[in-house]
Amino acid sequence: MKVFLLEDDFALNKIISNSLKNRGFFVDNCFDGYKAVETVMNNSYDFFILDLNVIGFDGHKILEIIREENKQTPVIIMSAQIDMENIKKSYALGCNYYIKKPFDFEELFLRIQYHVQKQNKTDKFLTTLGNSYSFDLLEQTLYYKEQSIDLSVKEKLLMSLLVQNLNSITSIEMIHEYVWDSKEMEAVSMRSLIHKIKKKLKSGMIINFRGEGYKLINHEEY
Structure with a gap:
């Protein structure tokens, strides 16, 4: 499966990217919103993982762009912003799950598994x-x-x-x-x-x- 990852923290970006690659995913990772817009508009993905606070277009804007063309592909928002305003806005714009930083990678992977299963309407992969x-x-x-x-x-x-x-x-x-x-x-x-x-x-x-x-x-x- 092809995953798009937007995370401006270099270390965390690499940890998530490498962990997903080790599990068989193909990952395109970006560190800023400018590159993210260009990438998501010119490629096709099975899953999106977006940080909110990044340079350039923030995660909410990237989510809006994704949902303009793609209503079904799962999107996970991950952020240190835990206020209800940001959480409500993320769901209103069409995210499938909001994960609060810091988090355990296994939690992120379980969310990916759940949405892949749901998308493919099966109890197994x-x-x-x-x-x-x-x-x-x-x-x-x-x-x-x-x-x-x-x-x-x-x-x-x-x-x-x-x-x-x-x-x-x-x-x-x-x-x-x-x-x-x-x-x-x-x-x-x-x-x-x-x-x-x-x-x-x-x-x-x-x-x-x-x-x-x-x-x-x-x-x-x-």
Whole structure:
């Protein structure tokens, strides 16, 4: 899963970022509101973690920008500001949870787990794909008969996106934005990545819709 982190305290930013990376997340971290605006407007994420008091645009403004385009993706606000005015404003603007500093990282991670479960409407993170395959969205791990299959960084991102859009077309634009951060790429690069994933799944599980995108099929539902 791709997480965006805004925290101006360098040490805390690194602790959170490294802890999430060690748990299999892909993290883009910013230290100020100026860079944060540019980053969130040009990339796609599965989760946002925002500090309130940062240089430039504060966490509330970043939250407003996120909610203008994205109503569903979970957002956690973390702040040393514990007054009710800031807490009420954060929820009014659309945050999912307000965590007060200082906090234990495990508390933050439990909140992330809860909202990921809620978003995917499941009691577990393991998504059954059929043909003895499954994918753990939280750990970014593909399994075949409970045996994990090695995936590269981009393969993990692509599988995560396909699983989140299971049985629906994942557009070429979505893949470009999510896997390549909308950066310039050759069309052959995407085809090559899709081909590598197909080789790790049973034939027919990924369907190509020419000019549109790709669909990961859960055969157990058909």
